[in-house]
Amino acid sequence: xxEEVVKSAKNAFNKTMNASGESxxxxxxxxxxxxxxxxxxxxxxNLKDLENAKKLLEENKINLSTYNRLKLDKNKxxxxxxxxxxxxxxxxxxxxxxxxxxxxxxxxxxxxxxPIGIIGIIFEARPDCIIQISSLIIKSGNCAVLxxxxxxxxxxxxxxxxxxxxxxxxxxxxxxxxxxxxxxxVKEMLAYDKYIDLIIPRGSNSLVKYIKxxxxxxxxxxxxxxxxxxxxxxxxxxxxxxxxxxxKTQYPSACNAVETILIHKDYPYFASLKEALKEAxxxxxxxxxxxxxxxxxxxxxxxxxxxxxxAIEHIxxxxxxxxxxxxxxxxxxxxxFMNYVDSASVFANCSTRxxxxxxxxxxxxxxxxxxxxxxxxxxxxxxxxxxxxKLYGSNNIVEDYTSGKKQFHHKMI
Amino acid sequence: xxEEVVKSAKNAFNKTMNASGESxxxxxxxxxxxxxxxxxxxxxxNLKDLENAKKLLEENKINLSTYNRLKLDKNKxxxxxxxxxxxxxxxxxxxxxxxxxxxxxxxxxxxxxxPIGIIGIIFEARPDCIIQISSLIIKSGNCAVLxxxxxxxxxxxxxxxxxxxxxxxxxxxxxxxxxxxxxxxVKEMLAYDKYIDLIIPRGSNSLVKYIKxxxxxxxxxxxxxxxxxxxxxxxxxxxxxxxxxxxKTQYPSACNAVETILIHKDYPYFASLKEALKEAxxxxxxxxxxxxxxxxxxxxxxxxxxxxxxAIEHIxxxxxxxxxxxxxxxxxxxxxFMNYVDSASVFANCSTRxxxxxxxxxxxxxxxxxxxxxxxxxxxxxxxxxxxxKLYGSNNIVEDYTSGKKQFHHKMI
Numbered sequence: 001x002x003e004e005v006v007k008s009a010k011n012a013f014n015k016t017m018n019a020s021g022e023s024x025x026x027x028x029x030x031x032x033x034x035x036x037x038x039x040x041x042x043x044x045x046n047l048k049d050l051e052n053a054k055k056l057l058e059e060n061k062i063n064l065s066t067y068n069r070l071k072l073d074k075n076k077x078x079x080x081x082x083x084x085x086x087x088x089x090x091x092x093x094x095x096x097x098x099x100x101x102x103x104x105x106x107x108x109x110x111x112x113x114x115p116i117g118i119i120g121i122i123f124e125a126r127p128d129c130i131i132q133i134s135s136l137i138i139k140s141g142n143c144a145v146l147x148x149x150x151x152x153x154x155x156x157x158x159x160x161x162x163x164x165x166x167x168x169x170x171x172x173x174x175x176x177x178x179x180x181x182x183x184x185x186v187k188e189m190l191a192y193d194k195y196i197d198l199i200i201p202r203g204s205n206s207l208v209k210y211i212k213x214x215x216x217x218x219x220x221x222x223x224x225x226x227x228x229x230x231x232x233x234x235x236x237x238x239x240x241x242x243x244x245x246x247x248k249t250q251y252p253s254a255c256n257a258v259e260t261i262l263i264h265k266d267y268p269y270f271a272s273l274k275e276a277l278k279e280a281x282x283x284x285x286x287x288x289x290x291x292x293x294x295x296x297x298x299x300x301x302x303x304x305x306x307x308x309x310x311a312i313e314h315i316x317x318x319x320x321x322x323x324x325x326x327x328x329x330x331x332x333x334x335x336x337f338m339n340y341v342d343s344a345s346v347f348a349n350c351s352t353r354x355x356x357x358x359x360x361x362x363x364x365x366x367x368x369x370x371x372x373x374x375x376x377x378x379x380x381x382x383x384x385x386x387x388x389x390k391l392y393g394s395n396n397i398v399e400d401y402t403s404g405k406k407q408f409h410h411k412m413i
Numbered sequence: 414x415x416e417e418v419v420k421s422a423k424n425a426f427n428k429t430m431n432a433s434g435e436s437x438x439x440x441x442x443x444x445x446x447x448x449x450x451x452x453x454x455x456x457x458x459n460l461k462d463l464e465n466a467k468k469l470l471e472e473n474k475i476n477l478s479t480y481n482r483l484k485l486d487k488n489k490x491x492x493x494x495x496x497x498x499x500x501x502x503x504x505x506x507x508x509x510x511x512x513x514x515x516x517x518x519x520x521x522x523x524x525x526x527x528p529i530g531i532i533g534i535i536f537e538a539r540p541d542c543i544i545q546i547s548s549l550i551i552k553s554g555n556c557a558v559l560x561x562x563x564x565x566x567x568x569x570x571x572x573x574x575x576x577x578x579x580x581x582x583x584x585x586x587x588x589x590x591x592x593x594x595x596x597x598x599v600k601e602m603l604a605y606d607k608y609i610d611l612i613i614p615r616g617s618n619s620l621v622k623y624i625k626x627x628x629x630x631x632x633x634x635x636x637x638x639x640x641x642x643x644x645x646x647x648x649x650x651x652x653x654x655x656x657x658x659x660x661k662t663q664y665p666s667a668c669n670a671v672e673t674i675l676i677h678k679d680y681p682y683f684a685s686l687k688e689a690l691k692e693a694x695x696x697x698x699x700x701x702x703x704x705x706x707x708x709x710x711x712x713x714x715x716x717x718x719x720x721x722x723x724a725i726e727h728i729x730x731x732x733x734x735x736x737x738x739x740x741x742x743x744x745x746x747x748x749x750f751m752n753y754v755d756s757a758s759v760f761a762n763c764s765t766r767x768x769x770x771x772x773x774x775x776x777x778x779x780x781x782x783x784x785x786x787x788x789x790x791x792x793x794x795x796x797x798x799x800x801x802x803k804l805y806g807s808n809n810i811v812e813d814y815t816s817g818k819k820q821f822h823h824k825m826i
Binding site for chain 2: 013014017018095101103107109114116117197198212213216218220236239242243246247250316338339340342343344345346347348349350351353354355359360361371372373374375376377378386387388389390391392393394395396397398399401402408410
């Protein structure tokens with residue numbers, strides 16, 4: 001059954017790979033309009049999910065934060081619709097010439113951006129995910145097989161119907177976006193490396209780890225977000241307190257929230273920072289065994305270091321390559337930190353919470369990657385594309401070049 | 414033991430990730446000079462390998478093409494040295510600003526190119542590979558663990574010593590390039606997804622398949638090269654014969670040699686093509702079961718198709734996404750083919766054999782990728798890089814933006 005779904009996505013891709021920017025924007029506009037029209041219908045479905053989840057919460061089968069993320073209110077609906085219009089405004093990421101080169105006067109090579117193909121996306125709870133992800137998939141010319149969290153199944157179904165209606169109305173291939181439902185479906189998906197080009201898991205560390213361990217398909221995402229802030233000796237008291245409180249408490253369960261503070265041994269306002277954190281309700285843990293912990297809560301690991309080098313070494317050893325920040329007035333230390341911390345996002349004098357596709361101006365994000373290949377950091381439209389080489393010849397053969405009769409001149413045009 | 418090697422590479426990477434372009438070029442120049450000085454020493458080691466290989470050949474343990482590829486002669490030595498000087502001339506692919514954006518007036522985001530990290534490279538025979546690959550690794554700021562073919566072990570050892578000497582002389586981290594020797598070493602390497610960021614196999618289909626099936630590390634390369642040429646009905650007789658003979662016979666065992674010819678049913682010079690192929694010693698096989706075969710030999714599958722659409726469909730179904738070419742005078746069919754054939758390289762009116770890093774002007778290549786993520790087609794320096802985001806702030810917190818006190822303005826600079 002999944003094989004049929006994946007094959008139909010592949011068929012759709014044969015069309016969507018060259019769909020015009022206008023036709024893709026038409027689908028996004030349709031989704032926005034139908035969402036607006038049918039929002040009560042969406043809220044109704046969401047209420048059903050919330051009722052079921054409430055029982056699960058009472059039975060301790062899910063936690064409060066899962067329950068809270070499940071809720072789709074008017075504000076989230078407004079943001080979802082606004083997000084679609086924002087995405088429409090962005091340029092088409094596909095069929096752009098990245099560069100063009102003469103290999104010889106009658107042999108022209110073009111590097112052209114293309115969609116990737118079929119993308120499998122597995123996400124937990126947060127039903128607004130399905131709209132955000134599907135719109136990025138459509139705009140980038142890809143096709144997707146989605147599996148949402150079982151807790152939001154009613155909302156997901158309704159949102160999926162809306163997407164399908166929007167595709168149909170725009171006369172765009174229906175099987176561009178596909179929804180599957182069970183854990184067995186996911187297991188089957190992970191085996192189809194023949195058809196699926198990329199898997200993006202959005203959810204708990206254990207979900208990401210399970211997926212990485214059970215597929216040969218490339219996986220884009222992050223298993224953990226152990227973000228650091230290094231406080232240099234000359235950093236300013238007020239700014240340090242303000243930034244660390246923001247990075248920890250503004251949304252403690254976010255992957256870009258700070259988990260470990262590294263403090264220079266000569267930083268003079270340590271007591272003041274402790275006081276500020278205490279006031280913000282943050283618990284400080286000073287224990288080497290905590291360096292690999294992602295709390296996702298109002299807790300922080302803390303370590304005193306001798307210098308910037310030791311901070312960098314600690315981060316490259318214990319960090320997850322997600323986002324790390326230095327607070328300092330020393331330009332040399334800032335540059336050292338920015339260059340030698342081997343993370344997707346390295347910050348100077350600001351909160352780790354800025355590490356996000358919206359905040360980076362990507363319009364939306366499909367996730368944040370700690371991979372070292374393909375896409376690193378927040379992944380937007382561009383991270384959903386690759387390229388092909390197009391070579392336009394005039395009856396050229398290689399023998400003429402290996403024999404020395406002709407020479408390449410490799411000129412960028 | 415391999416863990417030690419991989420860890421020492423990781424330590425070296427902490428320095429090489431920001432090594433200057435000059436220091437990297439100095440290493441390449443040293444390699445070129447020492448190669449020149451010690452070439453007799455290299456040829457001597459290569460003779461030992463050839464003697465051992467001759468026995469294996471007589472015992473039918475290796476084939477003639479493996480034996481031939483093993484040989485390192487004066488021409489190959491000259492090309493190797495020239496390749497190093499060519500690479501020196503290319504720009505530094507690392508620490509370049511890809512773009513720069515104001516998120517707000519005092520919050521600047523830079524997307525900067527970086528090396529990937531530790532790359533595991535497994536190659537068979539062809540001892541010149543070790544110089545080509547190591548020089549690309551060094552120039553791109555990465556570090557590598559290499560495993561060469563056992564048949565070229567003596568040559569590999571000497572070339573590796575030369576590389577190490579060149580690194581030492583340039584005061585560049587010695588453990589940038591590491592060599593391991595046994596199949597067990599490879600097995601161990603494949604398990605270190607914690608340290609190794611990318612595996613590049615260069616060798617037989619079975620080697621690539623083995624690696625893909627036995628590691629969680631991303632693998633860059635191609636398992637097979639089933640390349641097609643589609644002959645449209647209005648293509649010119651002479652050009653068709655010339656290009657197909659070149660694409661098949663110029664180097665039949667290359668991955669970019671053509672394996673299947675798709676001929677439009679109304680192409681008038683079919684008999685002439687058959688004659689030309691016969692003259693060139695090429696055997697034609699007309700059997701649907703041959704569509705997935707990579708002959709690597711003077712053999713060709715042949716199929717008659719009704720139109721360009723059928724050719725495209727056939728290629729997307731049976732091809733390996735490597736390189737496919739259309740021979741046609743019909744602009745519309747050419748554009749259809751270039752846009753809808755989902756391969757790394759799509760060509761019009763030229764031989765598939767142009768699909769190569771040197772010919773594309775990349776200076777050298779680490780391999781050819783049929784992946785749909787990270788790097789597609791011939792992979793040169795750029796394919797060995799990724800990027801990081803550097804965010805320069807002025808004590809900014811996220812709360813100011815979520816509360817509406819401040820707004821992002823996302824301006825490219």
